[in-house]
Amino acid sequence: MPTTNRKKQGKDIAVQGTNDSSVVSKVSAAAQGYFHDVFLQHFVCKAARRAPLINRGYYVRWRAVDSCLKKFLHITENCPKRQILSLGAGFDSTYFRLRAEEALDRTLVFEVDFPDVTRRKAALINSNITLRGMLDPSLPPLTGPVYVSSGQYRLLGVDIREESQVEEALGAAGLDWDAPTLILSEVVLTYMETKWSDDVISWAAKLLPQSLFVMYEQIRPHDPFGWIMQHHFVKLNSTLHALQQYPDTAAQRLRFLHKGWQQCVCLDMNDFYLQLLPEEERRRVESLEPFDEYEEWHQKCSHYFILTASRGSLMAQALLTHAPVSPVPLVGPSWSPAALSVQTVPACLEGLGMASTPVSPGQVLLTGGCSKGGRGAESRILIRGQEGWRSVSVETPTELGVRLYHTASSLPGGGVLVYGGRSSPLNPIRSLYRVTLGSGGPPGPLDSEEGDTEKLSVEQMVCTGDPPPLRWRHTATAVKHKGKDFLFVFGGKNESEAALGGGYFLCLEQQRWTQIPVEGATPEPRHTSSACPYRGGVVVFGGLDRWGVPLGDTVVLRPTDGGFCWERIELQPPPVPRYSHSAHVIGEKLVVVGGVWLHSDGVPGVVIIDLSTCSSVEFRLDTTSVPWPLMLHSFCSELSDPEEEELLLIGGGGNCFSFGTHFNLQPVTVDLRPALG
DSSP: HHHHHHHHHHHHHHHHHHHHHHHHHHHHHTTTTTSSSSGGGGSSOOOOOOOOOHHHHHHHHHHHHHHHHHHHHHHTTSSSSSSEEEEOTTTOHHHHHHHHTTTTTEEEEEEOOOOHHHHHHHHHHHHHHHHHHTOSSOOOOOOSSEEEEEEEEEEEEETTOOOOHHHHHHHHHHHOTTOOEEEEEEEGEEEEHHHHHHHHHHHHHHOOEEEEEEEEEOOOSSSSHHHHHHHHHHTTTTOHHHHSOOOHHHHHHHHHHHTTSSSEEEEEEEIIIIIOOOOHHHHHHTTTSSOOOOOOHHHHHHHEEEEEEEHHHHTTTTSSOOSSSSSSSOOOOOEEEEEEEEEOOOOOOOOOOOOEEETTTTEEEEEEEEEEEEEEEOOOEEEEEEEEEEEEEEEGGGOOOOOOSSSEEEEETSSSSOOOOOTTEEEEOOEEEEEEEETSSOOTTTTBTBBBBEEEEEEEEEEEEEOOOOBBSSSEEEETTEEEEEEEEEEOSSSSSBBSSSSSETTTTTTEEEEOOEEEOOOOBBBOOOEEEEETEEEEEEEEEEHHHHHHHHEEEEEEESSEEEEEOOOSSSOOOSOOOOEEEEEEEEEOOBBSSSOOOSSSOOOEEETTTEEEEEEEEEETTTTTTTOOOOOOEEEEGGGGEEEEEEEEEEETTTTTTTESSEEEEEEHHHHHO
């Protein structure tokens, strides 16, 4: 066999393997109640429960495709004949499910895949009494590569890259080229060389004049998540080809219009989920399993799309539609032509969901989070010496335990208050701790070698008053009121509330939760926002609301004679809504770094919000000098030296759906001078 053919055959086998993994994930999602399909289990030898993020990802895929199928069947309900043609169908159970729902009246379903896949599927169907019972009496043997043939279902084994063979096989199997036809392609065409997938799209438009093409695939290859996604499939010998030439929804739409389709609508899965799913359905899905992977969920959804393209006036009615009012503000970033330089710090330190706080000039304490070693990453202290930053281990007392998405706030007179967080999405942490380094005095000498170990002293704070509900993903900011120091706790979430509102004051001197009068409209509930000290009060930016939509508002809690007052700042141009970022106030400027947004144009860098002029500018980050990818969510940041206008970014990363977890292995610094000058 020539080398070229062996390579092609090897890739084909690898692509076929993606079917087996996919069907196991679909079975997991169905078993947890995300959707109803009792037939999928018959195509799996051994079921496995997937993580909630995987279940949600396969749910939104299933729901998008099912919505298109149901709309097609509704639009064609008065047609004497209609057809579903599934390309690269794998072990899909659509025919059996729709047949059980009695939704296939006057409908023929054709499935096409590699002969090896089709042969395996036919064997499973013929050996399973449930699946076999869903078939009409078999027809007389048909010519061509037909492995299953019944009244409403035809299973064909043919390589869809071979146009003439596919056309001949479908014609012999009874496909009516003039009947209304839905063509379904779920993560199939992208595994082909782009020329071949373009040819499939073209011949479908040419041969089926009354048709609806439904496609679910990947996009956005150039950001960190997209980079990891691509490399995952390269490792599987299943390269994603199409997204290089068609990297976003706009390019995919033009692709179909240029290949013979008359109309096309393409939505990424964030838009589909938030715009086209009813609110009650989203609430149902979100209540099925404990979940706290919002960043990863939104990034997964931004890297997949659902597309419908039509030929013929009837099929135009079956296209996807946009919601009349989008819950996601269509705000584009106001990019500056300048980019901010990012440099690597030569210290090995990773973690997600950590909290950071300065404990003295040039020293930053990091607590909690999780790393490659699992939850409960050891506390570390970053020390800035003459040769730059380095990491020193800290003996972590057992009292701090496993803690993610908590806050660590510097206390007047020394020490750090560790508040909130969780050990799992069902276990918020109750205790408050005052943490000091060593004996409570200044940290160890700056000339200590890396590998030396500092010690933490931990004392539980017993607070009186009416405490706030337990929470994580909140903010905690130091404020003053009538000469006393308070910690202002705002936002967050817990196991029963998707987002928490209001604000709470802890008097640090009395260790008492206290009510202070606050006037003005309270900002809507949110979590994973930022809150910074500003003019004796607090400036809050962004976050994720209770419906799972990023916020882009800027709200200031200003001190008054009697207490505080909320005041909303209207910015022009408005910043792109985001969450899981960090922020710092330098003079009259709020510096917002990283985060997750639902916008397609790049990833968040640094947005400078001028609180005096009520304006904002977005700066890209020049990451050419640091290891790629750099994921700026679930990370910490500190001003390394306000006079030098440099930010230190620590940790960050996330679980990239089923493609693996990425950790930023080293801190980096961002030079803010071009943005603040």
